[in-house]
Amino acid sequence: MADFDSVGTSLEGRLLFAVPKKGRLNQAALNLLEGADIQFRRENRLDIALVKNLPIALIFLPAADIPTFVGEGQVDLGITGWDQVQEHDAGVRALYRARRFSGEISPEEDVQNERGSGCETVLDLGFGGCKLQVQVPENGIYNSPKDLIGKNIGTSFVHLAQKYFADLEAEVDSTKTQTGGQPEEFTNKLRTKIIELSGSVEAACALGVADGIVDLVESGETMKAAGLKPIDTVVESSAILIKSQKPSNPELVELIAQRIRGVITAHKYVLCQYNIRRSTLVEASKIAPGKRAPTVTSLDEEGWVAVSVMVEKKRIAPIMDELSKMGAHDILVLDIKNSRD
Ligand SMILES: Nc1ncnc2c1ncn2[C@@H]1O[C@H](COP(=O)(O)OP(=O)(O)OP(=O)(O)O)[C@@H](O)[C@H]1O
Ligand SMILES: O=P(O)(O)OC[C@H]1O[C@H](OP(=O)(O)OP(=O)(O)O)[C@H](O)[C@@H]1O
Known part of the structure; x- marks a missing residue:
């Protein structure tokens, strides 16, 4: 059994972040933490790990329990499935409904009923996609x-x-x-x-x-x-990042969300670089407009420019075909390790 007491005191002042301890979401969640430079070492069988470079403690829990901990505010942040949040929400509502029905509910609790699970979605993590089906x-x-x-x-x-x-x-x-x-x-x-x-x-x-x-x-x-x-x-x-309604450190929640957003974008996009005649630039930019706009630099050759643009990974092959057809040369595709909007 994990020795929670020994780490209990060192949890003070730390943002508590719940991560699926096993199952389908575990590895992808760990990859996200690594990408966001959340560094920790998890002792064997211990379900709490202190983060070395930020005031955060990771709590490893079953995905199904994470909405309960976050919803009740004992944990500030969590990664779990939207299905689990919906299940928890339906459970909370059913409980209040049953108590209201049997006449044992106070008006204050009735207000709480309207709040549902108490979990707020911060962002969609883009993995763990599935459907709950009959x-x-x-x-x-x-x-x-x-x-x-x-x-x-x-x-x-x-x-x-x-x-x-x-x-x-x-x-x-x-x-x-x-x-x-x-x-x-x-x-x-x-x-x-x-x-x-x-x-x-x-x-x-x-x-x-x-x-x-x-x-x-x-x-x-x-x-x-x-x-x-x-x-x-x-x-x-799909997997989502959730937060409690009153997290202990909202600025740190925002920082983590920003870092995770950056990792997701980096995984979703590649950087495409190519050289093209300036006269074809407008046409080429229609094929690959980038997230905001392509970065264009002059080449040391009259009438030519170098273009650098973010392209969705899944669309890169046909875009390279099109650019090539238009007369682009030296087309390179580079992985993006991290990003920030
Ligand atoms: N086949 C699947 N493909 C993608 N995501 C899934 C799949 N099955 C489950 N998930 C997502 O992962 C969450 C956790 O499910 P999983 O069955 O892995 O949990 P677990 O019960 O904690 O683990 P285990 O089944 O290993 O005991 C689900 O709520 C859902 O959001
Ligand atoms: O459509 P598929 O790709 O086949 O995935 C669906 C299966 O994945 C999940 O179970 P999991 O394998 O996580 O184990 P479990 O049945 O023990 O929950 C889910 O409960 C299904 O059984």
């Missing part, structure tokens, strides 16, 4: 989400699944009665049974535990291998 057996009897009302649903996203089926049940009920549904009260009334599973959710249908599942899909390989098909999307997700 899935059913490929050759089974269910074809639309409505067919699953009243059935068993396996998922790790219990609150989002509850909300999804509560809304669906309310929609179906309101078309039946024409009186308008009340998704508000779903905690007491949900007919669909949501079964919480912590992993390998895709196996639930084949094993007879569930009729359908709500699970993440990226490439679709897991879904296909399990003989499932998607019938709806609950949430589209």
Whole structure:
């Protein structure tokens, strides 16, 4: 077990930054920290690491728990999936709704309900893209989400699944009665049974535990291998940087956000340099206009200029083809290690 006490006192005055300790987001998050020059050494099995060159402590937590820590303000910043923030948000709202329904909620808490998860999105990190989808057996009897009302649903996203089926049940009920549904009260009334599973959710249908599942899909390989098909999307997700509503050091939060933004831009773009006749410069700039504008310098040859421009990595090959066709020479493409707007 990690010895938190020994580092406890040294956390004072440090911004607490939660990072996924395992799973799909772990390595990409560590790469971002490295790119942002957040230097630390993590002792074996210790889930807290002090940053050497900034007043920050990294807290390694499961991605699913990060919105709770950030939302409640115990941790200032965090990297997690948008899906996890939405799940936490749905959980917080469901809890307040249930308490309001049973009459045990005060007006102050009611205000808190409106604040939801308490996490604010700082920026999209551009990795960990996936979709939370409703899935059913490929050759089974269910074809639309409505067919699953009243059935068993396996998922790790219990609150989002509850909300999804509560809304669906309310929609179906309101078309039946024409009186308008009340998704508000779903905690007491949900007919669909949501079964919480912590992993390998895709196996639930084949094993007879569930009729359908709500699970993440990226490439679709897991879904296909399990003989499932998607019938709806609950949430589209990617990794995000979140902050609490009142971080202990807002300036440091902004500094980290700026550095991470720089790393993301650097990964997304390459620097393209080429020589071209000045008379073709305007046309060439239309092909590769850059983030703001190309940098143009004179060449020691009459009528020629050297151009330097940032180009999105994924578009670089066709842009080089076009520039070459236009008469550009000595086209070079360079990786960008870091950047700042
Ligand atoms: N296949 C995927 N592709 C891209 N991102 C994913 C994928 N699966 C999960 N994610 C993202 O990563 C987050 C964490 O999911 P993951 O399953 O890795 O977490 P974990 O349960 O902490 O790890 P593990 O599954 O190893 O126990 C998800 O909430 C989602 O945002
Ligand atoms: O569409 P794909 O690219 O196949 O990815 C989807 C799978 O990835 C995630 O699970 P993960 O592998 O992280 O493990 P888990 O099932 O234990 O959560 C998710 O829960 C799916 O099972």
